[in-house]
Amino acid sequence: MSVESGNEFQRLERAHYSPPWADTSIIGVAGSSGSGKTSLSLAIIRQLSLPWVVILSMDSFYKPLTPEESAASFKSEYDFDSPAAIDFDLLIQRLKDIKAGKKTEIPIWSFNKHDREAETTTIYSPHVLILEGIFALHDPRVLEMLDLRIYCEADADLCLSRRRNAHSFLIPLSHC
Numbered sequence: 001m002s003v004e005s006g007n008e009f010q011r012l013e014r015a016h017y018s019p020p021w022a023d024t025s026i027i028g029v030a031g032s033s034g035s036g037k038t039s040l041s042l043a044i045i046r047q048l049s050l051p052w053v054v055i056l057s058m059d060s061f062y063k064p065l066t067p068e069e070s071a072a073s074f075k076s077e078y079d080f081d082s083p084a085a086i087d088f089d090l091l092i093q094r095l096k097d098i099k100a101g102k103k104t105e106i107p108i109w110s111f112n113k114h115d116r117e118a119e120t121t122t123i124y125s126p127h128v129l130i131l132e133g134i135f136a137l138h139d140p141r142v143l144e145m146l147d148l149r150i151y152c153e154a155d156a157d158l159c160l161s162r163r164r165n166a167h168s169f170l171i172p173l174s175h176c
Contacts, residue, residue, distance in 0.1 A: 024099055026129045026145055030136035031152030039128045040152050058133025062109045063087045064066040064116055073114040081134060088139045095145050101125045
């Protein structure tokens with residue numbers, strides 16, 4: 001193989017492959033608890049059939065609680081289903097880092113401790129990032145960064161049934 005044909009091979013290879021950090025697309029999937037957001041996100045991944053697709057759950061971005069809020073949360077008196085519970089500033093910064101092709105650290109939320117874990121999850125800029133959560137379409141700054149917006153809707157009784165079955169041991173249902 002000559003140097004010229006080797007260069008042509010590399011050029012053609014680049015034409016069919018883009019590194020994940022080249023241009024991350026962000027899909028926002030929102031809907032009420034139990035509406036099927038995670039199932040839909042997994043179906044999107046299967047249909048895309050691309051490497052480097054990541055689901056980023058907004059649960060990772062709950063704000064650290066004050067001691068008073070923490071005490072209230074263990075008595076089911078803190079509303080995690082409120083936009084005020086989400087650290088949108090941190091979420092925006094992490095999304096900007098991902099869009100810029102940077103490695104970023106994602107917090108891990110513990111529903112057992114009602115607090116962030118000391119460890120984080122490292123994400124390298126994927127081809128596609130699916131932002132999944134009840135408030136994925138809430139903040140205008142997030143909306144500006146989304147390439148596609150999806151709202152997942154389901155019957156309220158079905159949502160409650162799914163939530164009870166999937167999360168009753170973790171999340172109190174008193175706020176439904």
